[in-house]
């Protein structure tokens with residue numbers, strides 16, 4: 001059974017449609033990335049999942065329970081890191097951690113609290129309002145992890161973290177995943193998504209563009225670059241090239257077909273082809289082209 005199931009969800013703000021008929025699911029134990037350009041609707045989607053805002057249509061189920069009907073039950077089993085961390089500024093870090101445990105009806109293991117505070121180098125005596133942006137984020141991370149959630153939902157969790165803390169966070173998340181937790185990560189850092197996620201959903205203008213199995217991403221799609229004085233743009237389209245970028249003496253395109261077909265087509269051309277390069281596409285390249293491709297163009 002999926003841990004997250006979104007079925008045709010939509011959200012309007014006035015006349016503006018922020019999320020439009022969005023559906024996808026996340027299975028138990030997955031490390032799932034959620035990416036898209038600024039304003040794509042990622043936070044709005046997560047806010048609907050967590051019942052912070054009401055949706056205009058569709059169904060949401062988390063951990064097998066409908067939201068918002070089972071809101072509290074579900075929230076007790078979830079850890080959430082918002083993109084903009086806001087806790088009561090006068091509270092000390094140690095009290096925030098204690099209140100989080102109280103909400104989850106947990107005593108908490110002092111040794112574990114100590115371990116997290118040490119790992120993330122958090123001064124638990126400090127007032128939340130006196131912390132730097134990165135340190136606020138680290139407190140939110142500890143509060144999202146301390147109660148052993150089954151599902152961890154994170155909106156830009158590494159924004160503001162230094163590289164050491166970044167590495168430590170992902171080590172903890174990997175451990176949590178190995179223990180069976182499901183991780184849902186919204187991020188603009190495509191490298192971290194590529195390094196840690198097994199699947200990724202890409203949204204644009206509130207709509208799902210696709211869900212990719214990242215183990216397959218690099219294998220399927222190639223980036224082909226041709227150099228020469230007269231380049232055969234029509235032929236490229238005919239063999240299924242997409243997102244073709246033309247420059248004076250160079251053409252670059254995405255190609256998903258067999259390399260034999262590509263080279264046979266190219267070798268039959270009577271143009272002055274000077275150079276051909278075929279490269280695997282990493283996630284960054286893949287999604288940059290999704291950002292850049294025209295609506296409706298095959299990706």
Ligand SMILES: Nc1ncnc2c1ncn2[C@@H]1O[C@H](COP(=O)(O)OP(=O)(O)OP(=O)(O)O)[C@@H](O)[C@H]1O
Nearest residue numbers: 013016018036037038039040041042043044045083
């Ligand atoms: N309360 C609101 N009232 C009106 N419009 C809103 C509101 N909240 C979000 N929006 C709009 O909905 C769209 C989606 O916003 P959202 O914050 O979900 O995007 P995002 O994908 O998380 O973006 P980013 O990567 O920049 O954080 C944006 O155009 C935003 O301006």
